[in-house]
Amino acid sequence: xxxxxxxxxxxxxxxxxxxxxxxxxxxxxxxxxxxxxxxxxxxxxxxxxxxxxxxxxxxxxxxxxxxxxxxxxxxxxxxxxxxxxxxxxxxxxxxxxxxxxxxxxxxxxxxxxxxxxxxxxxxxxxxxxxxxxxxxxxxxxxxxxxxxxxxxx
Numbered sequence: 001x002x003x004x005x006x007x008x009x010x011x012x013x014x015x016x017x018x019x020x021x022x023x024x025x026x027x028x029x030x031x032x033x034x035x036x037x038x039x040x041x042x043x044x045x046x047x048x049x050x051x052x053x054x055x056x057x058x059x060x061x062x063x064x065x066x067x068x069x070x071x072x073x074x075x076x077x078x079x080x081x082x083x084x085x086x087x088x089x090x091x092x093x094x095x096x097x098x099x100x101x102x103x104x105x106x107x108x109x110x111x112x113x114x115x116x117x118x119x120x121x122x123x124x125x126x127x128x129x130x131x132x133x134x135x136x137x138x139x140x141x142x143x144x145x146x147x148x149x150x151x152x153x
Contacts, residue, residue, distance in 0.1 A: 026120065031122065037068070038134055041113055043136075046109055048060045049064075050141065050142035054086050054105065054107070080115070082113060083110075083112040086108075087109075091105060102146045102149070104144070108139050109140050110137060113135070114134065114135050115134050116131035117131060
């Protein structure tokens, strides 16, 4: 009988160590998945923002982030578009200046996104219950050809 009691005490002590370790490993896996998902969404938003008229780059990036929010469920949620930067500054003005004869504009689109993550255990240790927020920033080059809309006389 004494042997059985000792085994139960050892099992209880072992579980007190193993269960928190398993929960922390699961939390770290959730964090890695969240960061990768945010990086992928940000990269896709930058790529889509760079494909077309620079004046509507923000609208295209917002649509990618909205799609990421509809496909993500549970622990990883609340993707946000933080910023869309066009370089060089004044690219939208260059598009207007090239009309109606058209021309080529080149530059870079930089998109920043954030995601909130609510893991099981780690959030209570690091942030007191608030979600952990991760930021991603991706840049993508673009070349846009302003169409020639001039009519010949």
